[in-house]
Structure formats: C-alpha cells, structure tokens
Amino acid sequence: MMKKTYGILLIGCGHIGRQHIEDLYGKEEVRVVATVDSDADRASAFARRYGASSFGTDYRPYLADPSVDIVIIATYTDTHLPILRDCVAHGKHVICEKPVATDLAGAREFVRLVKSSDSKVAVSHILRYNRSYRKIKELIDDGEIGELRMARMNQSHRAGEPEHPWDRFLRLMQDCPPLVDCGVHYADVMRWFAGSPIVSVGGVSAKLDADSPIDNYQIMTMELANGCRGYYEVGWSRNVSSNNDKDFIGTKGHISLTMAANRTDGVRDSDLIRIYYGDAEKPDRIIENPSIYKDMYAQFRDLVDMIENGGEGMVPIDDVFEAFRTVVLAVRAIREGRRIVLAEEPD
Ligand SMILES: NC(=O)c1ccc[n+]([C@@H]2O[C@H](COP(=O)([O-])OP(=O)(O)OC[C@H]3O[C@@H](n4cnc5c(N)ncnc54)[C@H](O)[C@@H]3O)[C@@H](O)[C@H]2O)c1
Known part of the structure; x- marks a missing residue:
C-alpha cells in the first residue's frame, strides 16, 4: 500500500x-x-x-x-x-x-x-525519541544499575562557536531563561527515567557574561517521590565549556552517556554508553550506540501515527505541561532563595 x-x-x-x-x-x-x-x-x-x-x-x-x-x-x-x-x-x-x-x-x-x-x-x-536516551531508559527499567538514585545532567553551550552565535542566545533569553528553555527536556527525562513525579525543586544561578540580560547559568535540583534525586545544569555563555556528559547513578552502578558530538576519541557516528558496576568483579560494559541527536523524523512518524491511529503519541501533553511547570517553579525557587514543593505552590 x-x-x-x-x-x-x-x-x-x-x-x-x-x-x-x-x-x-x-x-x-x-x-x-x-x-x-x-x-x-x-x-x-x-x-x-x-x-x-x-x-x-x-x-x-x-x-x-x-x-x-x-x-x-x-x-x-x-x-x-x-x-x-x-x-x-x-x-x-x-x-x-x-x-x-x-x-x-x-x-x-x-x-x-x-x-x-x-x-x-x-x-x-526530542530526547524522548533519541536512541541513546531510550536505551538508557531500558537499562534502568531492566535493573542494570539497581534502583536509580541520582541523575547528573549538564547541557551547556559555549556561545560564540559557529553553530551557537551569542546573538541567538540573547534573543532566546528575551523569552525564557536557559533553565526554562532547555530544562524542559531534562525535567522530563528525570521523571521519565525515574518513573516517579518530581515533588520539589530548588537551585542557584549566576550571571557569567556582563552583557547577558539575565542570569545565564543555572542549576536546578530535583527531589522525586520515590527518593530519587537529580540536578540539571545549564550555561549559555562565552565562558562555559560544552562538556555535557550525563551520569545516571543507581544502587548497583552507574551509566554514563557521551554524545557523539562530545566524544574526544575521534568516533563521530555513535554515542558512547558506559555501564560501571559497583561490584569490582564485574567488568564495565561499553555500548557503541549509533544515534541521531535530534531525531526529527522519529518525531514526525510519531505524529503520523497519532494522525492515522489516534492516541497521545510518545510525549503526552500532560507530561509537557508538568516539565514546563517544574522548570518555571525552579526559576521562582532560585529567585526567592527557597525550595518549592510543587504540589503546594500556586501558579
Ligand atoms: N527542541 C530543541 O532541542 C530545541 C533546540 C533549539 C531551539 N529550540 C526552540 O526553537 C525555537 C527557535 O529557536 P532557534 O534556536 O531555532 O532560533 P533562531 O533564531 O535560530 O530561529 C528562529 C527563526 O524564527 C523566525 N521567526 C521568529 N518569529 C517568527 C514569526 N512570527 N513568523 C515567521 N518567522 C519567525 C526568525 O526570523 C528566525 O529565523 C525556540 O523556541 C527554542 O527554544 C528547541
């Protein structure tokens, strides 16, 4: 057909x-x-x-x-x-x-x-469609590192590199701080990986470039209902590095993710997923995972499936809202110097 x-x-x-x-x-x-x-x-x-x-x-x-x-x-x-x-x-x-x-x-x-x-x-x-994030979700769900306890997620951009002109960030920051703009991805990944809601947020921020209109470096800390914890760190600045490895730490080991673009070993066409076990007898596991960072076609196919067969697709709209509310309240928590319990906070 x-x-x-x-x-x-x-x-x-x-x-x-x-x-x-x-x-x-x-x-x-x-x-x-x-x-x-x-x-x-x-x-x-x-x-x-x-x-x-x-x-x-x-x-x-x-x-x-x-x-x-x-x-x-x-x-x-x-x-x-x-x-x-x-x-x-x-x-x-x-x-x-x-x-x-x-x-x-x-x-x-x-x-x-x-x-x-x-x-x-x-x-x-878009991270929901990324093959390496999907692989790590599968490993966590299979109990490969025991129970997930901590996620360390940095996603910063060194502005001024050809792909990331400073002017583009200045325009984006007129609408939202980096923690909102990019943090929606990572609040979502946190809930998705842990399989549990985020219950409270806090954080700190700093202004790294004198001509930035707002604080352009932010850290959000997250506590989840199942005891899991995580942080997300973001800088859009001429002064930060773009070393964006991620670690997901459990009760029996941890998983590290290095995206192809961040690899320093010359390999460019696959992400590196490493599993380290707490048990010293168990050797590390290395997964070379071919992946497209932003798999727009996979998202398009998801939308086509929604159109042709109904359903909410891989990212339900309530999850989108939850992630957005989490980061907006994290920015409020930073501004007001307090932790915010999401269920108790009015919009
Ligand atoms: N999903 C992701 O991973 C991801 C990554 C980067 C940016 N974004 C988001 O994408 C959006 C755009 O960011 P960008 O980095 O591509 O910015 P950009 O400045 O590179 O591009 C935006 C373009 O939209 C055009 N534009 C703006 N308003 C318009 C309008 N009303 N009608 C027609 N054209 C208009 C501008 O002229 C510009 O060419 C932002 O919301 C940003 O947060 C998402």
Missing part, C-alpha cells in the same frame, strides 16, 4: 527549523509545501534548498491551503501559542518547538487548545 504523503509548512527557518526540515525533506511521505520566516531571505533560501514550492514572510495565507497537512512551528517561544491557535483553528496538525509558552498561564492555554481540538500536536521533547 502506498504511504500517504503529508504536506509540510515550516514556520521559522533558523537553527532548529533547519534540523526539522533537513531530516524530513527527502522522505517519500513528505512534501515541503512552503517555508516561512519573517526574514524573506531565509524563507527563500530554505525553499530553494528543501524543494518547497512557495515561501513567504506571513504564515497565515498558507493555513487556508488544503495541501498543508502538518505545520512545524520553529519560531521564537513567545510566538508558539498564537501560531498554534491559528493552526488548530484551520484543522492543521502541528509539530511545535518547546517551550510551549513563556509563562504558566500560556502553557495552560496551550494544553487546553490541544485537548479541545481535533488536530494532533507533538511538542518537540
């Missing part, structure tokens, strides 16, 4: 918009209908590069086009909610970048729109 072809409208031809469309444009069930960016040159360059039949600076006319089935929202965070509202009003399915909004009221409205419409919406909690 021929696969159905899905017409795609990409809104936002920047850093993450490129990663979405780069992964999708050659696939047999994908047709890139149009690329849109408020910068016309970017929209036109993307249309040429990815074979779109049209480009523009305003997405709204394309929402009336019946050949558009799926809209990818890859614009700044403060535009996600209004664009989603327009998309679902026109019956379009959506892949939307995280965070869903800039504050809790906006995030609640986002969830309400998703739940009350017939459109299917996948929010880009």
